[in-house]
Amino acid sequence: MMIQADVTIRLKKGMADPEGANTLKALTLLGFKNVKHVESMKTFRITLETDDAKNVEDEISEMCRKLLANPVIQEYSIKIL
Amino acid sequence: MKVKDIRVCVLRLEGTNCEEETAYSFRQLGADAEIIHLKQLTGDVREDEKRSLGDYQCLMIPGGFSSGDYVRAGAIWAARVKSAIGGDLIEFIEDGYPVGGICNGFQVLVELGVLPGLGGTMAAEPEIALTINDSDRFECRPTLLEHENTCVFTGSIPVGMISLMPSAHAEGKLTLPLGEEDKYLGKLIDNNQIVFRYVDPDGEYSGYPWNPNGSIYNIAGICNPEGNVFGMMPHPERAYERLMLPDWTRNTGSSNAEEYADGRLYFASVLDYVCSKF
Numbered sequence: 001m002m003i004q005a006d007v008t009i010r011l012k013k014g015m016a017d018p019e020g021a022n023t024l025k026a027l028t029l030l031g032f033k034n035v036k037h038v039e040s041m042k043t044f045r046i047t048l049e050t051d052d053a054k055n056v057e058d059e060i061s062e063m064c065r066k067l068l069a070n071p072v073i074q075e076y077s078i079k080i081l
Numbered sequence: 082m083k084v085k086d087i088r089v090c091v092l093r094l095e096g097t098n099c100e101e102e103t104a105y106s107f108r109q110l111g112a113d114a115e116i117i118h119l120k121q122l123t124g125d126v127r128e129d130e131k132r133s134l135g136d137y138q139c140l141m142i143p144g145g146f147s148s149g150d151y152v153r154a155g156a157i158w159a160a161r162v163k164s165a166i167g168g169d170l171i172e173f174i175e176d177g178y179p180v181g182g183i184c185n186g187f188q189v190l191v192e193l194g195v196l197p198g199l200g201g202t203m204a205a206e207p208e209i210a211l212t213i214n215d216s217d218r219f220e221c222r223p224t225l226l227e228h229e230n231t232c233v234f235t236g237s238i239p240v241g242m243i244s245l246m247p248s249a250h251a252e253g254k255l256t257l258p259l260g261e262e263d264k265y266l267g268k269l270i271d272n273n274q275i276v277f278r279y280v281d282p283d284g285e286y287s288g289y290p291w292n293p294n295g296s297i298y299n300i301a302g303i304c305n306p307e308g309n310v311f312g313m314m315p316h317p318e319r320a321y322e323r324l325m326l327p328d329w330t331r332n333t334g335s336s337n338a339e340e341y342a343d344g345r346l347y348f349a350s351v352l353d354y355v356c357s358k359f
Contacts, residue, residue, distance in 0.1 A: 014259050016295075018217035065206060067160040070153060070192065072210040072258050 003048050003056050004081040009069050010041035044068060045081075056080065082138070087355050089114040090137035092122070094158050099144035099183065102318040106348045107141075109321070114141075119158070123165040134169045138355045139179045142186030144249075144316060154211065154252040155188030163193055163203070170195070171202045177358060179233045179351050180310045184250055187211065187302070187312030196312050198305030199268055209265070210256045211314070215295030221249040223327055224293055224301065224315050226277040227284065232304035233354040234311045235276055237346045243280060244343035245326065246315035248301075253294040253314040255303070266298055277302040277313055317344030 011017050019040040027035045046063070050056060057078055064076040089107045091114055093100045100116045107114035121132045134140065148157035162170065174180055174195065182190040188211050190196040194204030214220055223245055228238045238244065257265040269275050278299040281287035286299045294314070302313025320342040323329055 012259055015256075016212070016215065016254075018213050018215055022217040066164075067152060067156055070156070070207050070210050072207055073212055073256055 001050065001053065003050060003053060005046050005048070005056065005060055006079045006081060007044045007046060007060060007064065007068060008041055008077050008079070009044075009064075009074050010039065010076075011073060012075050015073050082356055082359050084111040084352050084356060085113065087112040087139065087352060088137045089139040089141060090132070090134065091116045091141045091143055092119060093117070093143065093145075094119050094147040094161075096147045096149055097143055097145035097185070099185075099316065099318060102316075102321070103141055103143040103183065106318050106321045106345070107139075107352070110345075110348055110352055112139075112352055119161060119165075122169075123161075134166065134173045137178075138359055139181070139351060140170075140173065142180075142182040142189050143318070144184030144186060147185055147189070150185075150252070153188075153192065154250075155185055155190075155192045158185075158189045159192035162189070167203060174202050174305075174307075174310055177307075177309055179354060181234055181347075181351065182310075182312035183316055183318065184253075184314055187314055188252065190310060190312040195310050196305060197265075197269060197274055197303055198307075198310060199265075199272075202305075209258070211252050212254045212256045213252050214250070214254055214293065216289065216293075219249070219251040220253070220290075220293040222247065222290060222293060224248040225280050225282065225291065226301050226313075226315060227280045228276065229278055230273040230276050230304075232276050232308040232311045234304075234347050234351045236350040236353055238343075238350065243284060244277075244320075244346075246317055246320045246344055247327075248293045248315045249319075250294070250314055253296065255294075255296040255298075255300045257297055262297060269300075269303060272306045273308075274303050274306060275300055276304050276311060277315070317347035320344030321348070 020038040024038040069076045091100050091104045104114040226244045279292040281291040292299045304311040321344045
């Protein structure tokens with residue numbers, strides 16, 4: 001069966017986020033005065049074909065450890081769609 | 082061994098763009114540098130194109146934008162190396178052969194877990210990170226580097242000498258685990274692993290733009306505790322000849338004009354090391 005999951009990689013709390021800070025500045029310059037904070041994050045939508053639905057999350061966690069996230073600066077969350 | 086017998090592997094992947102200058106620098110000094118694709122080491126090529134790390138005495142991972150810098154700069158290259166030839170690389174490093182990473186190559190060595198190498202030759206997960214520059218921009222500018230500790234790539238550079246080498250990167254801010262910065266920094270200092278630090282023209286540890294990325298402790302390059310794996314963000318291969326420097330047109334013809342720039346010492350040092358050790 002086909003399973004889809006969204007894997008979101010975000011910076012750990014307290015890590016500098018120049019991309020978010022720069023976007024906040026740009027939005028403010030564009031006149032969006034209500035914007036108080038912007039955080040950047042990245043989402044990968046992964047489609048798998050598997051007969052082993054209950055281990056999908058483990059498999060995706062392994063993908064995060066091996067490639068998608070650097071644990072020094074990032075954390076990840078997995079949402080099965 | 083003699084310089085002419087030294088085989089240098091300059092590894093490339095899709096998106097690498099500094100392999101020619103890196104190989105050129107080694108060839109100018111008399112070594113036999115070969116540019117090969119990662120697939121030639123992993124065996125996914127014709128028989129006559131296959132290579133093995135054991136064919137070489139030095140491995141270089143040059144600069145560029147491997148795999149489009151997707152996911153994180155260097156992450157895809159590192160993951161592919163680790164899964165296909167991780168064991169060979171560990172053996173190569175433990176045998177004392179030099180491994181150098183420049184710019185994107187430094188990012189690869191960090192993502193591979195071979196730098197800083199505090200938890201063994203190749204850690205299971207990265208121990209540090211090279212993150213987006215504080216300026217949130219690609220920074221391309223000449224940088225000044227103070228040589229603080231010697232590794233196998235800097236044996237010919239006097240400690241304290243300030244070298245001019247250009248930086249050109251978007252993700253070069255050396256970042257240590259949050260809340261444990263002092264502990265990690267202390268280890269790097271105690272192990273003499275901090276090779277180059279960014280300075281200003283007065284030799285002071287200044288902020289931006291002399292530190293182009295906001296790197297902690299102005300770190301520009303680090304080696305492993307043994308000193309045979311070395312990664313740096315600035316480009317020695319873009320400072321090999323005098324004419325590569327930004328001010329060369331103003332200084333040509335003067336009696337002081339030297340033919341070579343500071344980056345040449347990087348390549349000369351590692352070849353000296355290989356000659357004396359093997």
